[in-house]
Amino acid sequence: MNHGTDLGKKVFPFVSKGDLVPDKITIEVLKERISQPNSEKGFILDGYPRTFEQAKALDVIARIDVVIRLIVPEWVIIERLSYRRVCRDCGTIFNVKYLKPRVEGVCDKCGGELHQREDDKPEVIRQRLRVYERQTQPLIEYYEDKTPILKIECNSPDVPPETIVKKILEEMQKAKLIK
Numbered sequence: 001m002n003h004g005t006d007l008g009k010k011v012f013p014f015v016s017k018g019d020l021v022p023d024k025i026t027i028e029v030l031k032e033r034i035s036q037p038n039s040e041k042g043f044i045l046d047g048y049p050r051t052f053e054q055a056k057a058l059d060v061i062a063r064i065d066v067v068i069r070l071i072v073p074e075w076v077i078i079e080r081l082s083y084r085r086v087c088r089d090c091g092t093i094f095n096v097k098y099l100k101p102r103v104e105g106v107c108d109k110c111g112g113e114l115h116q117r118e119d120d121k122p123e124v125i126r127q128r129l130r131v132y133e134r135q136t137q138p139l140i141e142y143y144e145d146k147t148p149i150l151k152i153e154c155n156s157p158d159v160p161p162e163t164i165v166k167k168i169l170e171e172m173q174k175a176k177l178i179k
Helices: 006-016 023-034 052-061 074-082 122-136 139-144 161-174
Strands: 067-071 084-087 093-095 149-153
Touching: 006 023, 023 052, 052 139, 067 139, 074 084, 074 122, 139 149, 149 161
Parallel strands: 067 149
Antiparallel strands: 084 093
């Protein structure tokens, strides 16, 4: 979207309203992204797949080594996302409560304006969580017999992302998925 590509223009109307992007477009985005040279040695998908259609498409596109299931209470998700701010210019992410920019409303990286995405408002987050429960939660069963699932818990909104990444890497090492 930030680069104004044709695919970004297809995605924008959905994201700008806080809606989920339809499967067909999401699958296009995935194919485009993982075809890039920096995905040759592997990649991490965040929030994908969300539906059975996406999971089945992913089975055709790539081999999945592990599913990481983040277990986070709803109140933590709402707190973290509702304080998130994104730079309009470079896309850098801040959190006005836990990862503040040096100057309020201004990106530390490029000086661009920080804004709250429509899908980061509490009422939209709650709706997204209902959609998740209906569409995505059943995918856990889909992957249980196919792929190792690592469960990582986060029960506090002030846990830095780096701490969760460290936990994920430790669990992947224990499972001998990485060295």
